Amino acid sequence: MSHAVIADKRPSALRGARLPKWSSWAIAVGSVAIAVAIGLGAGLDSRIQWGLIAAILFILGTYGIAARVEGRRQAKDRIATSLVWVAFLLAVVPLVSLIWATVQRGVKVLDVYFLTHSMGVVADSEPGGGIYHAILGSLEQVGLATVIAAPIGVLTAIYLVEYGRGNLARSVTFFVDVMTGIPSIVAGLFILSLMLMFDMQPFGFAGSLALAILMMPVVVRSTEEMLKLVPNELREASLALGVPKWRTIMKVVLPTSIGGITTGIMLSVARIAGETAPVLLLVFGNPFINANPFEGAQASLPLYIYQQYANSAGSTAAYDRAWAASLTLIAFVMILNLVARGIARWKAPKTGR
Amino acid sequence: MDISTQNTQAPPPTTQPPVAEQKRAARGATRPGDRIFLGLSRGSGIFLLVIMAAIAVFLAYRASLAISKDEGNFLTAFEWNTNLNPPVFGIAVLAFGTVVSSIVAMAIAVPIAVAIALFLTHYAPRKLSGPIAYVIDLLAAVPSIVYGLWGALILVPNMNGLFGWLNEYLGWTGIFSWEGGAPRSMLTVGILLAIMILPIITNVSREVFRQVPQMHEEAALALGATRWEVIRMAVLPFGRSGVISASMLGLGRALGETMAVATVLSPTFDIQASLLDPGGGTFAQNIASKFGEATEFGRDALIASGLVLFVITLLVNGAARAIIARRKEYSGANA
Numbered sequence: 001m002s003h004a005v006i007a008d009k010r011p012s013a014l015r016g017a018r019l020p021k022w023s024s025w026a027i028a029v030g031s032v033a034i035a036v037a038i039g040l041g042a043g044l045d046s047r048i049q050w051g052l053i054a055a056i057l058f059i060l061g062t063y064g065i066a067a068r069v070e071g072r073r074q075a076k077d078r079i080a081t082s083l084v085w086v087a088f089l090l091a092v093v094p095l096v097s098l099i100w101a102t103v104q105r106g107v108k109v110l111d112v113y114f115l116t117h118s119m120g121v122v123a124d125s126e127p128g129g130g131i132y133h134a135i136l137g138s139l140e141q142v143g144l145a146t147v148i149a150a151p152i153g154v155l156t157a158i159y160l161v162e163y164g165r166g167n168l169a170r171s172v173t174f175f176v177d178v179m180t181g182i183p184s185i186v187a188g189l190f191i192l193s194l195m196l197m198f199d200m201q202p203f204g205f206a207g208s209l210a211l212a213i214l215m216m217p218v219v220v221r222s223t224e225e226m227l228k229l230v231p232n233e234l235r236e237a238s239l240a241l242g243v244p245k246w247r248t249i250m251k252v253v254l255p256t257s258i259g260g261i262t263t264g265i266m267l268s269v270a271r272i273a274g275e276t277a278p279v280l281l282l283v284f285g286n287p288f289i290n291a292n293p294f295e296g297a298q299a300s301l302p303l304y305i306y307q308q309y310a311n312s313a314g315s316t317a318a319y320d321r322a323w324a325a326s327l328t329l330i331a332f333v334m335i336l337n338l339v340a341r342g343i344a345r346w347k348a349p350k351t352g353r
Numbered sequence: 354m355d356i357s358t359q360n361t362q363a364p365p366p367t368t369q370p371p372v373a374e375q376k377r378a379a380r381g382a383t384r385p386g387d388r389i390f391l392g393l394s395r396g397s398g399i400f401l402l403v404i405m406a407a408i409a410v411f412l413a414y415r416a417s418l419a420i421s422k423d424e425g426n427f428l429t430a431f432e433w434n435t436n437l438n439p440p441v442f443g444i445a446v447l448a449f450g451t452v453v454s455s456i457v458a459m460a461i462a463v464p465i466a467v468a469i470a471l472f473l474t475h476y477a478p479r480k481l482s483g484p485i486a487y488v489i490d491l492l493a494a495v496p497s498i499v500y501g502l503w504g505a506l507i508l509v510p511n512m513n514g515l516f517g518w519l520n521e522y523l524g525w526t527g528i529f530s531w532e533g534g535a536p537r538s539m540l541t542v543g544i545l546l547a548i549m550i551l552p553i554i555t556n557v558s559r560e561v562f563r564q565v566p567q568m569h570e571e572a573a574l575a576l577g578a579t580r581w582e583v584i585r586m587a588v589l590p591f592g593r594s595g596v597i598s599a600s601m602l603g604l605g606r607a608l609g610e611t612m613a614v615a616t617v618l619s620p621t622f623d624i625q626a627s628l629l630d631p632g633g634g635t636f637a638q639n640i641a642s643k644f645g646e647a648t649e650f651g652r653d654a655l656i657a658s659g660l661v662l663f664v665i666t667l668l669v670n671g672a673a674r675a676i677i678a679r680r681k682e683y684s685g686a687n688a
Contacts, residue, residue: 079581091489094492094503094508152400155396156394177670178405187408193415277640281641302498305502306612330496
């Protein structure tokens with residue numbers, strides 16, 4: 001609709017009056033200004049209130065002006081448009097605030113010392129110390145979880161796409177879907193019940209098992225999508241040459257989709273790297289460096305953040321460390337995300353369409 | 354298997370095998386490599402089913418150990434004293450808190466998420482919608498513990514003004530009355546959960562809105578409908594079931610979220626009528642915060658509450674998936 005407006009600038013008798021294009025911007029600026037004035041005048045100290053007042057003023061103002069100039073139906077349309085824009089801005093605000101807070105407060109103590117020292121001799125309420133032990137624990141636990149979950153996930157996806165027919169495949173598909181929704185703490189409790197059974201103490205690998213349970217369905221889902229993108233002609237050509245089915249899968253299907261599969265695995269790694277609850281139950285946390293995931297409590301980055309927050313009785317030093325560890329964790333997750341997307345673009349399957 | 358059985362006319366390998374072997378090869382899955390590979394991949398699929406079953410069985414077993422010794426009523430007791438002899442514990446408070454925080458989260462997140470999905474599919478300039486979808490994905494990638502830290506240290510202090518405001522104008526309802534405690538209450542938790550489940554609801558709704566037949570929209574436009582009328586008459590009715598299942602997926606997330614609730618809420622073991630007064634608890638939060646000092650019996654009791662959470666999320670997610678699956682069947686256009 002808007003194309004027609006741009007193309008034809010002459011006033012037309014067939015069209016009703018329309019507000020100029022800059023009007024919504026003007027109303028937005030006006031309502032923000034009034035909201036700030038009201039906020040300052042009434043002494044409201046919460047910025048959230050300012051924002052809400054601005055949003056309400058913007059919507060009312062748009063409706064009022066549009067109803068007067070363009071008519072009620074158009075006014076309703078404009079209200080919907082502005083509501084949709086407001087909703088979008090509302091969603092962006094927390095993200096910006098979160099990233100801003102993490103970066104601003106995280107850089108305070110984030111340096112080489114912080115990354116290469118543990119909390120071994122530092123009390124939680126004192127400044128100093130670092131996250132080396134937590135990074136080490138996180139890498140080991142997530143690495144082991146990936147080693148377990150990635151092959152099983154990829155093989156399951158191959159079964160579903162290349163072989164799966166009938167009831168077994170249908171129920172696997174359904175339960176993979178349901179499994180993506182298992183709360184992480186329930187996966188932790190499951191491994192915990194096994195550990196109680198065998199009277200075991202917390203250790204890193206137990207956390208890996210719970211993380212693997214959370215990771216598998218995600219890998220299956222993404223790999224399945226990628227395998228479905230491989231054109232059937234490739235499989236048929238290979239089979240027609242007499243290549244066995246398993247070699248067709250290994251040499252034709254997987255190499256074609258390997259970029260997408262890698263992307264899926266990396267995204268799921270990014271997802272489990274931030275999981276705290278199962279690690280809290282199974283790995284328990286440890287201020288000292290423990291490089292052996294199969295014996296003794298370990299630390300992990302998300303768990304470190306939680307413990308710095310929860311066990312420090314409001315000490316600023318601990319909060320600073322928690323923010324710095326959050327920044328490290330977010331940076332790790334975001335880099336994984338970016339690299340994964342890069343690989344997806346670089347190795348996108350050539351569907352030939 | 355199916356593909357190779359279709360290929361019975363495939364030319365025989367260069368060295369002519371005997372006829373019987375040739376026949377078997379044509380049926381597929383006779384080569385050792387094929388059999389091993391099929392076994393491995395089918396085995397992985399079965400392994401996933403076994404894990405699901407094992408989760409249910411082991412949780413139920415440990416839970417039964419705890420519940421059999423529970424002196425209170427497991428479903429209705431308002432206490433969580435697993436160290437007493439005999440122990441008394443019940444999930445009533447946790448169930449209430451979980452439901453309330455999720456309802457608040459849904460009430461905030463669903464309208465906003467649907468609006469953002471509409472924004473991405475129907476309002477945003479084409480050039481913007483790609484980057485915006487990416488930003489929404491970033492929102493999903495932030496670990497929940499970071500949301501928890503942000504919620505506890507940034508969101509909570511900023512809620513004071515809003516809480517005072519709600520108390521002043523809506524306090525008479527009882528739901529929004531506030532006694533002035535720290536705003537570590539169900540409403541704050543609900544807002545934080547809403548931020549966290551926004552991406553999943555947005556993404557699924559967006560997929561559904563994308564599938565609305567172009568013809569329906571063009572027909573409405575041709576009749577002179579405004580953009581909003583197109584959305585109300587063509588897009589929303591088509592997408593309703595998709596939005597419902599997306600919301601249920603989000604609900605599943607909100608029900609099971611642990612760390613964000615554990616950091617923000619200041620828990621008590623009773624039921625608060627007001628959303629603004631601190632107190633209450635959720636299943637996951639209770640497990641995380643009680644776990645540290647729990648005895649082995651206490652852990653079994655926590656596992657029992659985890660089993661309830663597992664069953665609830667299973668039902669919610671199963672229902673959501675069933676709705677999505679049914680939709681796929683009748684809208685054949687979107688294969």
